[in-house]
Amino acid sequence: xxxxxxxxFVLFRIGPIEIAVHPSWLLTFAAxxxxxxxxxxxxxxAKDSGLAPLVxxxxxxxxxxxxxxxxxxxxxxxxxxxxxxxxxxxxxxGGVAQxxxxxxxxxxxxxxxLAGPLASLIIAGALALVSRWLHPHGSGGDFGxxxxxxxxxxxxxxxxxIPAFPLxxxxxxxxxxxxxxxxxxxxxxxxxNMGKAFAFLLMGAGGALAAMSLIxxxxxxxxxxxxxxxxxxxxxxxxxxxxRAEGGAVPRGPGEPVALDVQNAGPFRERMVVRPPDPPVKxxxxxxxxxxxxxxxxxxxxxxxxxxxxxxxxxxGDGPRHP
Numbered sequence: 588x589x590x591x592x593x594x595x596f597v598l599f600r601i602g603p604i605e606i607a608v609h610p611s612w613l614l615t616f617a618a619x620x621x622x623x624x625x626x627x628x629x630x631x632x633a634k635d636s637g638l639a640p641l642v643x644x645x646x647x648x649x650x651x652x653x654x655x656x657x658x659x660x661x662x663x664x665x666x667x668x669x670x671x672x673x674x675x676x677x678x679x680x681g682g683v684a685q686x687x688x689x690x691x692x693x694x695x696x697x698x699x700x701l702a703g704p705l706a707s708l709i710i711a712g713a714l715a716l717v718s719r720w721l722h723p724h725g726s727g728g729d730f731g732x733x734x735x736x737x738x739x740x741x742x743x744x745x746x747x748x749i750p751a752f753p754l755x756x757x758x759x760x761x762x763x764x765x766x767x768x769x770x771x772x773x774x775x776x777x778x779x780n781m782g783k784a785f786a787f788l789l790m791g792a793g794g795a796l797a798a799m800s801l802i803x804x805x806x807x808x809x810x811x812x813x814x815x816x817x818x819x820x821x822x823x824x825x826x827x828x829x830x831r832a833e834g835g836a837v838p839r840g841p842g843e844p845v846a847l848d849v850q851n852a853g854p855f856r857e858r859m860v861v862r863p864p865d866p867p868v869k870x871x872x873x874x875x876x877x878x879x880x881x882x883x884x885x886x887x888x889x890x891x892x893x894x895x896x897x898x899x900x901x902x903x904g905d906g907p908r909h910p
Contacts, residue, residue, distance in 0.1 A: 611679035660706035693766035700758035711740035751785035752778035779830025789819030
């Protein structure tokens with residue numbers, strides 16, 4: 588996914604691109620480390636080993652390094668097309684790349700959106716080869732740690748390729764519609780509606796899974812159901828906000844400012860574009876008549892008419908004059 592995001596603190600830089608984390612990322616990192624500790628780490632080291640917690644944290648860091656590589660691919664291709672890419676931020680739902688402006692052509696949008704999933708697929712293939720080499724006779728899904736990491740990258744690419752804006756697949760969909768319809772605004776609306784539809788499906792599936800787990804008293808399925816519900820709500824929210832922010836007929840250029848606080852936009856709030864207001868119309872007493880049509884044409888509201896001077900005897904506060 589791609590969006591400007593100035594929140595979080597910077598960990599390090601890769602060339603001109605900052606790698607930062609949002610405070611919400613710490614919650615997900617802790618949860619993933621715990622899941623890895625309970626499910627993956629026992630296959631690597633003994634469960635009661637003192638190294639087990641460190642191995643779990645290391646595997647979680649490795650997982651997020653794949654997320655960073657995914658987003659770095661977006662940023663690198665964006666920079667190749669003259670678009671400023673400044674920061675990658677990890678947050679509770681994954682990672683986002685801060686892109687300074689929008690793709691100016693459908694082909695540029697297509698290449699930038701495809702770069703991330705393609706990088707994840709390449710990493711998955713490389714790790715699968717390593718796993719196969721280390722476990723030549725692996726069967727029944729037993730392909731070791733590298734096979735698991737290959738599956739993680741495959742899932743990362745597959746999820747992002749879902750045609751739900753603003754996921755990468757939704758951006759690919761918009762690029763295709765934009766090129767076919769020659770109407771960027773309509774293409775964005777259609778892609779954003781697909782994103783909302785997918786979000787509803789995800790929320791429905793998550794709610795059903797959580798409810799069935801609780802009814803059957805199988806609490807192990809309740810947590811994933813709640814996670815899908817929250818993730819679906821997040822996608823629904825950003826599909827609407829990103830669709831409104833990026834739905835213009837003309838892409839936002841590098842010189843246009845971005846808003847810093849749009850309600851309910853989540854980590855995508857800075858994607859909103861703010862157009863600078865028209866300069867105020869100055870009206871003087873000598874130019875009031877000439878300025879009125881221009882003020883109305885510019886939408887500056889009613890112009891000010893200069894008040895004609897009063898006769899000396901009609902000045903306010905003056906009483907009757909006597910000879």
